Amino acid sequence: MLEQIIAKKRELIKTLPAQFERQEKPTRGFYQALKDGKEQTGVGLIAEIKRASPSKGDLALGMDILSQAKLYESGGADTISVLTDTPFFKGTNQDLQVVKAVTNIPVLRKDFIIDERQIFESASIGADAILLIAAVLDGKQIEAYTKIATDLGLDVLVEVHNLEELEEVLAYSSPRLLGVNNRDLKTFQTSLDVTEQLVKHIPKECFVVSESGIHKKQDVEQVVQAGADAMLVGEHLVTNGSPTETIPQLKEGAIHANLR
């Protein structure tokens, strides 16, 4: 699946312009917002706008992005992730622009970045942070792309799925924000044990985000207890009623973990 996604991405990148306009406005601090969220509630939250996915198909095709984003913010999300990939996730760059315009919290562009022009594009559409995936980039590319993003004022979330990817990343850079994705990209199964296992190998200075497969407060308790500082939640928040109720419920899991 990942190979198919990347093959399609390569085709689309050919159509990107060589240059993009710089944003006038300064970016919102994505990393800082997650840190503040952790300090205030025990766990930072990246709430995801996810219309569809390769593993689950259509999740929330008719979702009103504008009100969903506002509900994320008023429900207590510290930041928002927007999947901008169209062929596999049915998201768009415009989704991100809408989210940025109607909220005051930082926005992550969640896409499959394999070319530096996509980083300039991310800045031009108003992203405050980008995702770099170790399953599709080597350590050197992650180091180089992080520099480009940082120079543009963007924060970077580096994502790993296993120890091999983690070691490759750490051999070339020291990411401030490290995402551990609990989804196996071959089987699509999610297991929070991935966070438990990998956190032990992550330097203490990294701010760890547990990503995917988080659906209830017990899941949050498990990943926070394991050492995660923040979580990235998509499916649960787009399919389970109002985020003003589901977000506080999830965040409660951190209180339980920290009380132990």
Ligand SMILES: O=C(O)c1ccccc1NCC(=O)[C@H](O)[C@H](O)COP(=O)(O)O
């Ligand atoms: O979600 C998928 O099916 C998927 C398949 C292949 C590559 C990436 C995929 N998802 C991207 C994500 O990382 C998740 O959207 C994100 O972590 C939220 O996960 P969830 O809370 O389980 O929706």
